[in-house]
Amino acid sequence: MTHTLPLFGVLLCLPACAAPASAIGLDDDSAGAHSPVAGLTVSTGAFVLHGATVLTPTGAVIEDVVVRGGRIVRLGASGPGDGPFLDVTGRFVAPAFIDSHVHLAYLPEGATLADHGIAGAVDMAAPESFLTASHAPLEVLASGPMVTAVHGYPTESWGSNGYGIECADSAAAVAAVDRLVGEGAKLIKLPITGPAGQDQLDDSAVAAAAAEAHARGVLTASHALGDDEAARAAADGIDVLAHTPTGTLSTATVSAWASRTVVTTLVAFGNSATTRENLTALRSAGARVLYGTDFGNAQDAAINAEEVQGMLDAGMTGQAIVDAGTTVPAAFWGFSDLGTLQVGKKASLLILNADPRLDPLTLAQPVAVYIDGRRR
Numbered sequence: 001m002t003h004t005l006p007l008f009g010v011l012l013c014l015p016a017c018a019a020p021a022s023a024i025g026l027d028d029d030s031a032g033a034h035s036p037v038a039g040l041t042v043s044t045g046a047f048v049l050h051g052a053t054v055l056t057p058t059g060a061v062i063e064d065v066v067v068r069g070g071r072i073v074r075l076g077a078s079g080p081g082d083g084p085f086l087d088v089t090g091r092f093v094a095p096a097f098i099d100s101h102v103h104l105a106y107l108p109e110g111a112t113l114a115d116h117g118i119a120g121a122v123d124m125a126a127p128e129s130f131l132t133a134s135h136a137p138l139e140v141l142a143s144g145p146m147v148t149a150v151h152g153y154p155t156e157s158w159g160s161n162g163y164g165i166e167c168a169d170s171a172a173a174v175a176a177v178d179r180l181v182g183e184g185a186k187l188i189k190l191p192i193t194g195p196a197g198q199d200q201l202d203d204s205a206v207a208a209a210a211a212e213a214h215a216r217g218v219l220t221a222s223h224a225l226g227d228d229e230a231a232r233a234a235a236d237g238i239d240v241l242a243h244t245p246t247g248t249l250s251t252a253t254v255s256a257w258a259s260r261t262v263v264t265t266l267v268a269f270g271n272s273a274t275t276r277e278n279l280t281a282l283r284s285a286g287a288r289v290l291y292g293t294d295f296g297n298a299q300d301a302a303i304n305a306e307e308v309q310g311m312l313d314a315g316m317t318g319q320a321i322v323d324a325g326t327t328v329p330a331a332f333w334g335f336s337d338l339g340t341l342q343v344g345k346k347a348s349l350l351i352l353n354a355d356p357r358l359d360p361l362t363l364a365q366p367v368a369v370y371i372d373g374r375r376r
């Protein structure tokens with residue numbers, strides 16, 4: 001029995017009913033950011049997504065995704081009282097993405113990122129005030145300023161306005177780490193750029209700062225684009241390459257990163273064949289790969305199609321690309337509410353026209369985005 005209600009001019013039907021003959025037009029103008037559907041989900045806080053293929057951790061076939069209070073409360077058949085019913089038959093539901101390299105102080109477009117399917121972000125350089133600011137609706141894990149040398153990167157270029165703390169020696173670098181962690185930094189960024197000894201911390205200072213970060217329970221990342229810089233970053237105890245290096249990596253450097261982590265950022269540095277080959281080599285060696293765009297440097301406030309294409313061209317499967325933007329960064333960074341579609345987690349999800357495991361470029365064009373259960 002179908003209970004189809006003409007509510008605000010949109011066909012809605014109550015749970016436990018047959019799907020309406022025609023699905024709500026998610027890709028119509030009527031279902032845009034200010035659509036009756038969006039208003040309804042905000043006002044009730046509860047709704048049911050019915051009929052889609054849902055990317056769950058177990059691969060189970062799910063009839064309905066039941067959302068209440070911004071979270072997934074059931075994966076299975078909906079019942080009376082579960083709220084309005086949104087027929088998404090034939091679509092795919094995937095977790096919203098995590099961008100593991102952004103600069104939201106530099107380009108404060110977090111809401112636009114959320115509109116296009118980003119629920120979590122790792123900010124890899126911002127002034128200290130950023131550490132205590134709210135970034136809702138995005139969940140943001142932040143480094144604050146880079147810990148760098150006197151006149152070191154990026155304080156003499158784009159980051160002159162608070163994006164780096166200049167440190168004269170190891171003791172100053174360790175003190176900067178302590179200060180940032182005390183202010184809420186969840187990551188310490190230590191640039192390793194240019195010839196050793198010139199306007200950068202020496203390796204003993206980087207290693208001391210990294211050890212202090214680890215002692216405080218915080219990960220470390222480095223801007224290290226060449227083979228020598230990436231090798232030094234590994235030797236100094238850095239956990240994350242903030243970018244896929246752009247210079248050809250030696251076998252030894254690839255091996256040094258085999259059990260560590262790299263953020264893609266292919267497009268931010270020109271998406272060259274060399275960079276993609278480095279990504280392929282690092283991944284083949286066992287490195288963990290995280291989707292990231294360097295948003296702020298990059299300008300596309302979305303899941304970036306060119307980045308996804310670059311990952312494909314580097315030999316990643318659709319499944320691996322989905323994982324690099326969802327489950328893998330959620331587990332690595334500790335975004336415990338994001339990255340998987342599970343009961344109890346945030347209803348931050350994408351509704352897609354195609355299966356992103358087969359056609360990952362569909363991620364860049366979601367039919368609809370929900371963050372914390374709210375239509376964007």
Ligand SMILES: [Zn+2]
Nearest residue numbers: 101124294297
């Ligand atoms: Zn960056």
